[in-house]
Amino acid sequence: MKAEANQRPMLEGFLTLLFNPVKPFSRGQNYLLQDIDLMIDCFVSCFRIKPHNNEALKVCLNPNSPSTYHFVLVSSLYRIITQVRLPWWPQIDLVYNKSSELRSMFTDTLNKVTQGYISHTPLRMITSLTLKSKDSTSKFKERGEEGPGYKNLLLWMVRLIHADPMLMLNNQGKAGHEIQSSTLELINGLVSLVHQPTMPDVAQEAMEALLVLHHPEKIEVWNPEAPINTFWDIVEHVLRDVVAQLLFIGAFDLPATYPGDLDEEKHADSIIETDTTLHHDSRAPFLHFNVHMQLPLQLRFVILSNHSTESTCSFGMLYTARYIIFIVTILIVTAFEILSTPCYCLKVPKNQGIEFANPSFICHHLCHLGVSQVVFFMYLWSIDIEAVLVAMSCFSLLCEEADIRCGSDEVTVTYLLPNYHLYQDLAQASTILTTGRAVLQKRIMALLRKIEHCVNGVQPAWEETFRNWEASTKILTSYPKTKLEDGQIEPFHRSMVKRRASHQNSEHELEDQINEWANMTGFLSALGGVCLQRKSPSRPGLGLGLCPTLVSTLDMRKCNVLTNSSQDVQYCPVTQFVGQLLRLLVCNNEKFGAQIQKHVKELVGHEMSPALYPILFDQIKAIVDKFFDQQGQVIVSDINTQFIEHTIFIMKNVLDTKTDHPAEHLGVTSIEGMMLAIVRYVRHLDMTVHAIHIKTKLCQLVEGMMKRRDDLAFRQEMKFRNKLVEYLTDWVMGTSHQIAPPGSGDVTVITRDLDQACMEAVAALLRGLPLQPEESDRGDLMEAKSQLFLKYFTLFMNLLNDCSDAQDGEKDVSRQRVAAGKLNTLRNATIQAMSNLLSANIDSGLMHSIDLGYNRDLQTRAAFMEVLTKILQQGTEFDTLAETVLADRFEQLVQLVTMISDKGELPIAMALANVVTTSQMDELARVFVTLFDAKHLLSPLLWNMFYREVEVSDCMQTLFRGNSLGSKIMAFCFKIYGASYLQTLLEPLIRPLLEETNQSFEVDPARVDPSEDIEENRRNLIALTQKVFDAIVSSADKFPPQLRSMCHCLYQVLSKRFPQFPQNNIGAVGTVIFLRFINPAIVSPQEMGIVGNPVPGAVKRGLMLMSKILQNIANHVEFSKEQHMIASDCETVDQASHSMSFISDANVLALHRLLWNHQERIGDYLSSSRDHKAVGRRPFDKMATLLAYLGPPEHKPVDSQWSSIDMSSTNFEEIMVKHNMHEKEEFKSIKTLNIFYQAGTSKAGHPVFYYIARRYKIGETNGDLLIYHVILTLKPFCHAPFELVVDFTHTCSDNRFRTEFLQKWFYVLPEVAYDNIHASYIYNCNGWVREYTKFHDRILAPLRGNRKLIFIEAPTRLNDFIDPDQQKLPGATLSLDEDLKVFNNALKLSHKDTKVAIKVGPTAIQITSAEKTKVLSHSVLLNDVYYASEIEEVCLVDDNQFTLTIANESGPLSFIHNDCDSIVQAIIHIRNRWELSQPDTVTVHQKIRPKDVPGTLLNMALLNLGSSDPNLRTAAYNQLCALTATFDLKIEGQLLETSGLCIPSNNTIFIKSVSEKLATNEPHLTLEFLEECIQGFRVSSIELKHLCLEYMTPWLANLVRFCKPSDESKRQLKVAQILEQLIILTIEEVEMYPSIQAKIWGSIGQVPELIDMVLDSFIHRSVTGGIGSPMVEIMADTAVALASANVQLVAKKVIGRLCRVVDKTCVSPCPMLEQHMMWDDIAILARYLLMLSFNNCLDVARHLPYLFHVVTFLVCSGSLSMRASTHGLVINVIHSLCTCTKPSFSEETQRVLRLSLDEFSLPKFYLLFGISKTDREQLSLNSLEVITDALLEIMEACMRDIPECDWLQTWTSLAKSFAYCFNPALQPRALIVFGKSITDQDIKQLLRILVKALESFNDTVLLEALVESPIHRALFWVAISVLQLDELSLYASGLALLEQNLHTLDSQGTFEEKTLEQVMMATREPLEWHFKQLDHAVGLSFKCEYSSCLLEYRQPIPFDVGKQIKYYFGSIP
Secondary structure (H helix, E strand, C coil): CHHHHHHHHHHHHHHHHHCCCCCCCCCCHHHHHHHHHHHHHHHHHHHHHCCCCCHHHHHHHCCCCCHHHHHHHHHHHHHHHHCCCCCCCCCHHHHHHHHHHHHHHHHHHHHHHHCCCCCCCCHHHCCCCCCCCHHHHHHHHHCCCCHHHHHHHHHHHHHHHHHCCHHHHCCCCCCHHHHHHHHHHHHHHHHHHHCCCCCHHHHHHHHHHHHHHCCHHHHCCCCCCCHHHHHHHHHHHHHHHHHHHHHCCCCCCCCCCCCCCHHHHHHHHCCCCCCCCCCCCCCCCCCCCCHHHHHHHHHHHHHHHHCCCCCCCCCHHHHHHHHHHHHHHHHHHHHHHHHHCCHHHCCCCHHHHHHHHCHHHHHHHHHHHHHHHHHHHHHHHCCCHHHHHHHHHHHHHHHHHHHHHHCCCHHHHHHHCCCHHHHHHHHHHCCCCCCCHHHHHHHHHHHHCCCCCCCCCHHHHHHHHHHHHHHHHHHHHHCCCCCCHHHCCCCHHHCCCCCCCCCCCCHHHHHHHHHHHHHHHHHHHHHHHHHCCCCCCCCCCCCCCCCHHHHHHHHHHCCCCCCCCCCCCCCCHHHHHHHHHHHHHHCCCCCCHHHHHHHHHHHHHHCCCHHHHHHHHHHHHHHHHCCECCCCCECCCHHHHHHHHHHHHHHHHHHHCCCCCCHHHHHCCECHHHHHHHHHHHHCCCCCHHHHHHHHHHHHHHHHHHHCHHHCECCCHHHHHHHHHHHHHCCCCCCHHHCCCCCCCCCHHHHHHHHHHHHHHHHHHHCCCCCCCCCCCCCCHHHHHHHHHHHHHHHHHHHHHHHHHHHHHCCCHHHHHHHHHHHHHHHHHHHHHHHHHHHHCHHHHHHHHHHHHHCCCHHHHHHHHHHHHHHHHCCCCHHHHCCCHHHHHHHHHHHHHCCCCCCCCCHHHHHHHHHCCHHHHHHHHHHHHHHHHHCCCHHHHHHHHHHHHHHCCCCHHHCCCCCCHHHHHHHHHHHHHHHHHHHHHHHHHHHHHHHCCCCCCCCCCCCCCCCCCHHHHHHHHHHHHHHHHHHHHHCHHHCCHHHHHHHHHHHHHHHHHCCCCHHHHHHHHHHHHHHHHHHHHHHCCCCCCCCCCCCCHHHHHHHHHHHHHHHHHHHHCCCHHHHHHCCCCHHHCCCCCCCCCCCCHHHHHHHHHHHHHHHHHHHHHHHHCCCHHHHCCHHHHHHHHHHHHHCCCCCCCCCCCCCCCCCCCCHHHHHHHHCCHHHCHHHHHHHHCCCEEEEEECCCCCEEEEEEHHHCCCCCCCHHHHHHHHHHHHCCCCCCCEEEEEECCCCCHHHCCCHHHHHHHHHHCCHHHHHHEEEEEEECCCHHHHHHHHHCCCCCHHHCCCCCEEEECCHHHHCCCCCHHHCCCCHHHHHHHCCCEEEEEEEEECCCCEEEEEEECCCEEEEEECCCEEECCEEECCEEEEEHHHEEEEEEEECCEEEEEECCCCCCEEEECCCHHHHHHHHHHHHHHHHHCCCCCCCCCCCCCCCHHHHHHHHHHHHHHCCCCHHHHHHHHHHHHHHHHHCCCCCCCCCCCCCCCCCCCCCHHHHHHHHHHHHHHCHHHHHHHHHHHHHHHHCCCHHHHHHHHHHHHHHHHHHHHHCCCCCCHHHHHHHHHHHHHHHHHHHHCCCCHHHHHHHHHHHHCCCHHHHHHHHHHHHHHHHHHCCCCHHHHHHHHHHHHHHHCCHHHHHHHHHHHHHHHHHHHHCCCCCCHHHCCCHHHHHHHHHHHHHHCHHHCCCHHHHHHHHHHHHHHHCCCCCHHHHHHHHHHHHHHHHHHHHCCCCCCCHHHHHHHHHHHHHHCCHHHHHHCCCCCCCCCCCCHHHHHHHHHHHHHHHHHHHCCCCCCCHHHHHHHHHHHHHCCCCCCCHHHHHHHHCCCCCHHHHHHHHHHHHHHHHHCCCHHHHHCCCCCCCHHHHHHHHHHHHHCCCHHHHHHHHHHHHHHHHHHHHCCCCCCCCHHHHHHHHHHHHHHHHHHHHHHHCCCCCCCHHHHHHCCCCCCCCCHHHHHHHHCCCCC
16 A cells, blocks of 8 residues: 555656646657657556546547647557456446547547648538648648648547447437437548548558448447437448549549538439338348458458558559448448348347338338449449459449348349349459450440349449540540640549649550540440430439539539530430440540540440440431531541441441340331441542442441341331442442552452452342332333343353453462452352342343353353352242232232231231321221231231220220221221111111101201291100111111121220220220211211112201210110120121122232332331330331332322313324224333323322323334323313423433424313413423424424423422422432532533533433523523443543543533543443443343243253363252252252362263153153253253253153143143254254254154154144255154154154145145145155155055055156155155065065166156156156056065055055045046056946036046946947047047947947947936036037937047948948
């Protein structure tokens, strides 16, 4: 105790010495630190000795004490806490009661330290810091305080807080709100120290202290009365302040203070989306987040901060960012800790536990932590990798929050945190090793693009970043005008760094700035898409949830960066960003321009969110559109070109990028307009190397676009692609001499690259592309398509040839190898383009290209074979070659429109219904009902239309009351299906009313007549209504079934839309029935055709009132009787039982027109409709393709109410009508030419007519029919004003009206037409028209100065009178004003120099005068058009003058211009392009049908397989493989396509084997194959012709399949045509004559069934050539070849045919055989016999009688050569008998034959056969008898050696058939033969013939041919009659007959009993009637005076007949 007493004074003395505030202890400046340590030791010791009575504590706590005492206190307390404590040492909690003093000390120290950096503001208000200024430092020093001392004190105080936070948190005895306020002040102070860049050690300790303060047990003492509530309030406020500090840390010109308070919760709510209902299960396992797991994160900051100790370190700002992020992390982690701790673990008062532990309450406060997402997002674009990684890792905390709140329910987690998985990915990405800042940013942007939900901090982060990006952009783009004034140029995350003294910024800082700007750009691009989900504020930044003061401050300093010239449109921030970003593509800043451009195009191309693509495309188009002036002319400039080049790069990357995102964003908007504008601009670039590179890249872009075709949206795809093909092909084979850059060297490589890119792009465009020519007229659509096809195909072929020439011309081996590779690639691309072109345009292209398979150039042929192979592999449909293709396509169009999707919807029909105008709804309703009804799909149509109507209706009362399409369809259905029903129902009810006119129904007191009783009227009305109503109800069974179905559909739709009101739905159906169907007929019975007589007014009034009652009943009263109107099942209705099940052409054409005119809007509707994903774009694509194939519809005239009108019909019209000219084909062709047509209306509402002058061709067009067509077209419209457009484009003398025809127009055209014409617009008047009007000035005098004439110089001028959508000028006219290069101020030299503008377009040049001239007294600008085909020569005279030579012009045209070289080059270019597209020769293959294709291509493949060119052989083999695969030809696996296959040139055996197999397995290809074989044979070489014959042969036998009688006549005709072609081939192919004879005809001769048809063809061809012509000889030789394989058959056919032809001469006999119509056939067949007779080819043994029969008929007939042929035939026949082996003849017979052979060779027989010098010598029957005897001798000799031979009988029978038939030419010959073997019966028949001949007594030959007869009595009179004929040539024969007759009778004893007179007169008696005419003629009567008559008989020679008779028969009395 004594010791203590002794120590007490000593201790007090020490304390007095050391802790005397009046006299502070100090041993000098050198011992300052030792003194402080002493004081600390003293203080600690005193505390341990006397803890409750520590005077030093009081001194040190005094705020007025020196700072040294404060430092000692803090250090001492820190030592007490941290030093290892002995058990007896007192606890530090004894000092807890001094917490308020310690907090005050901390606050005061903090204020003093930061006074130089922050103005004096309460700590809880501190949210931003500024750099220490000189002024503040000086003030600080004036007070005599050293900053570093307070800094050290502050450091130790922070350490003290870290060591024991309770020293600052103890607030016993204070109110809760005071405790909370003091806690907030403490935490705010620490937070303010965290982002102090000049005190890293203090900042680090502050973070540690904050970490300790946020331990759960420490949070409880923040305010023990309400710990959780206090926690959320403080965290919420601090977090908001921290975030605000982060967000504005880089803001410029921010105020130093931030006047905020705790009432800002409402602003935070604007950016934080909260969930109204959260579920919290206290029993679920909570995540106990270990706060110390964040220590590695802290250490990372500590390590980084230790890398630099300088206060001016450039990384200071980055530290600050990390520290503040760390604070946010602490707050969130602590919140999780609180949330995951069970409620009972918190020391919460009982009365507050329920409130504070409620999960909804906790989550309400926790949601405010969502503002931290803004920080995390914004630090993702930091330029410091570590800061970025920290921000990324923090996203895992948000995920942990959701996990804690929702447990393991994944659905709920994603509901609370929609971007949960993306945040996890972001956090996970922070742990992946990265190789650099760029790679990390790329990874971040890839993840940001995947964010799908714009929630919490996404939008605010984007908008704040956009604000900073705008400011940074402005500074960068204006650098160096804006220097480093006040740190404006520094990166966002460095604005707190102390600035250098110099205003010049280092290169490193500039690089950081541009990199940070690039990061921001990428961030905005990647995240901008999801921000479109929210409606953005009008200005960026208004949705941040920050305090209004800050927002207003930002708005005041907000500047408009890169303003657009059109600021009238207020874009959303995202759109503003995209627009400003694109304008940076042409940033020309000297320092940063290139980098900015590079970053923009790279980031937009690769990193932009796909959701921004529609905005991007629209913005690009908006910018590119400004590159064209008002006239559409391109404005070429370096900046514009630069933008275009960058845009191409961006678009290519956008389209090439393959993302995991769906590609629907690409299809939101159409890129057609943008792409066309880009291509049009690039087309006008000069031919420079740079321009070629741009074109190459553009072509690559187009190719990429087509690869993404299915993802893109096209509105006019076919038109768009056709236009691109036209544009891009213009670059193919560009002339390299036009490229002349300095030092460019060889430009061949880049031009080839351009060709390659062009062809690849064109190939992609042409795939499935129907060509659409500009000339959109129906008349010549197919011809125009064919010409366009030929243009492109020829160009591609020229390119292929150019490739071959270039490869052959390269001599350098190394360069040749490289060039060969490129050329081969180009060649493949070209072949692909040709394949696609042909595949999609088979109908118009195959006939023009197929002959290339036989082209003389083997390379061309090989290329085309590859083309054919590709189109086969592509599965080209050849059905389009059918003649019915047009009808088929229309049918497909109807099927497409009536197509029903899987969901029962009608995509195309509903799209069309949604886009048509009101004026077209009636027509569409008619078309829809008709087409769907014809397809039995009326119910689906009605369902869809009604559902659409009901869906947009607010209530049932408004249904079908407007002019909607549903109403129109319903009305049309009622009209066509219900007319008869209404007639049956209402006519009996209304007709009596017309008869009883005394009844009144008026019930309105104001309108009732005084004499009428209103009650009676009411009873009348009620009775009438009841009667009608009962009739309606009772007619249920008669209600049309189609209308039942319609009502049922309506009821179902209403039930689906309003399921809660079923009775109302029934009532709605009744309403519609009465409103649209029954009531209109009741009100207007006459108009509806119910009654024919007019309805009186009283009755009409009654009907009106009745209809109102009925409608009122239907609208408001529910009664079950109405239900019968609804069918129970619409499917039971037989929809085919009415007359509408057909499709008229008018409806199909109307559908075509509606679809064509609305296809773009249909595309827009389908792409934006809700069902686009479900239906897809396939229906629209198919529709667009079909429409492209069908072409534009015919011009539809404006509907006219006048079917006809009296136009003062002229004689001209009457004549035309009388002759039915309108039915003539020529008149119909006039209409199809579309020379004159009506289409559209003018702005004045008048119908507009068009006259296209160039389509009238003088000499080709019938002028009278044209006038008639004009009259008929005008006739329905001439009663009212109309307007006329006369298109004089390219009109010349070929299109003129001759003078008389011009006058006829004025005479014939009715006057009413001239009177009612409102205006006539003369379009494109040219010089020729001016001269024409001058020449016909007198005739055209009435038009001179006429105000109705309006001359139009430009399309825009026509817009003043006719709206563009109503204009129907031809496409060829309008296309002339597209893509023009205009050269103004040119001078055209002539007798009067004229200023002109020269316009060079793609296909023509226009010379437009700049000075007006007079035409018909009007001032006119002339426009002369010259097409490229008319340009013969363009010559540059000098630098300023050139001449132009035009075809059909009198002389060259001379022009002067300053830029003549450019004009000449442009003209040469279009001329060259035209030449490249013109084929050398135009060959059109015969019409190819679908079934012709396999055979055609098969021949091409087989023929070219034998080529000498190995490439061609390979191509042919591959085509053969593709052909067999495509058409499934059975080749038994013998073929397999491969590359590099070596095929020998001598492969005939292989080819023949393939042909044989196919001929056997695929005989149906025969006709087409053989036809093509013949076609290819003609154009082949000798070698290939032989090959062709080899593989043709197996197919010839198949011809018989098509000659059966059951076959169609067309097929037989086809066989005949093939035979005819083979004959022509035989005749024409002289060199191949023997081979053809052997191969072709030898094979055909083996087919018996074909012989007759072949002979028919031979004869027909021979007759055509004429007898004796070489053709006949060839045919005869061919007949020999025909017989070589089958002698007997051919001989039989030929001989039999000749005999049949000879038989036919009896049908219409002639005096001479040569005169008969069959003579040519006879002579030709005789020639064939001669040729066949050698070597027994006639099979003489079998056909000898027929041959002799023919010989006797033909001997001495015809020409000398014919007679020689007959003689030669006999010689050959005898020779064949001598040489034949079968039958064998005896030696005697052989001797006879040889003698006969010798005999026939004698001159005597030459004379007998008529072979003499005298031609046409008549046959002597004696000669014929000699020949016949000789032939008979031969036959008899041979017959002796042949048992039972019937040759003679056969010959006789043949002769007999002619002997009995009247045939003056052959009957006598037959009688000669027949007389050699005759019977009595035959004689009787002959006598009858003879008598018949005598009756006519003019057939002397026949009489001479009579032979001796046994019936001599009758022959006596015959002989007498012959003598009576008084014919000298018959006298000897008659006398001989008489002599022989008398001898015979005498020998028979006839006169032994009776005298001669008796016998002869008795014989004469039966024949008296026959002889009396002859007796009468000679004046004799044997019956009266027999002897005298005999003696007086007329004699041709002077001697007495009687004496002669007596001389012979002297013994006869």
